Amino acid sequence: MPALILARHGETDVIGKKLTGRINGIHLNASGRKQADVIAAYLKSLKIGAIFSSPLERAMETARPLSEACGIPISPHSGLTEINFGAWQGRPYRQLEKLKLWQTIQTSPSRVTFPAGESFITARQRMVASLEEIVSVLGKNDVAVCFSHCDPIRLAIAYFLNMALDDFQRLTIEPGSLSLVIFIDGKIRLGPINFQAAESESPFRLNEIMRLSMPEE
Template sequence: MTKIILLIRHAENDVMYRRLAGRLPGVHLNRRGQQQALALARMLLGMPVQALYSSPLERAVETAEPLARALGLRIEMRPGLNEVDFGRWQGRSYKQLQRTQLWQVLQATPSRVRFPEGEALSDAQQRVVAELEDLAVEGMIACVTHADVIRLALLHYLNMALDDLHRLVIAPASLSAILVGERGPQVLFFNRTPDLEWPFFPSQGVNSGASPSRS
């Protein structure tokens, strides 16, 4: 039995360049994000996707909506695909977070991080992998979620250490694919975007400052 899991990061929003959105409600796609979501739907038009799942946060659902229309599918909300619970970090600016000791630990050894009043990254990884394995069926499914959620899943399926988190870049509205078959899991590709934009740099990546990868 062959299963293919498509992991889709939500498209762009304005909060991602200033603050850690986390699970804040009311974060919507901006105009560019809406265009990205439409381009992603065009890229996947005609693909044999059997089910479409989404994080319950607005920016993920809004990314999934054009795809649902293109494929004639209903969006099913799955709390297990929700963003990492950043606890008290949620909503704070990246400039504030960079001054904390925990930020330095996050850059060096993510496996040691538990966000204040939130999740440990190791717990978030277990949650996400369990959700994906529960959802996966013979054929293809699509899951719209968040950058860190996708990176944590990819680390698991690539058999990479949690401390390798920053080696993976997941752009807004990007697509990653995991095949689960008789030979075990294989990552077919990751961070593929509908329209290649070059040069692409994670303009404020977690290793270098304020981060769109955590919004």
């Protein structure tokens, strides 16, 4: 019964200001570094089998404290990276919100391919395939932590919930949040979603959640 903890990277100075996408050189700010430390303190007591991360700096920096606390190296995984926003990458939201395509993104993202970039459909396929690949190499009761980005995590969780792609933006995945996905005999059960770790709490009560998720004999 392997499980994945999907972690969104911590805060940066440009969140909510511009569409960063795959731009290099975007680092965690002080709040983001604190979030990374809290995630590490919260999860280090779990039996973590592997740590995977988007190769972008802000995700790797969020993963690093947990890696150091657990003594487990980070495995960069390109499938966990941010959506390729193409020509939109790096542009301020105040500019993008004036474009016709922006309205389509809000109502029918399944129809959208970013100029010189990726479609939401392709991004969902990539993220889900990557998570399934990671699960396939885990042991029966292993837990892996996957550090990624808002939209890829939302797309994957919406898929696991059998939500239409056009509804994925109804989900909220905040910076530094954790979401639990448990795989049981080919089926998927979700634990807490968009959960904010706290140093003073026990991690997810993960063992209890996984026990309750086991099929009855």
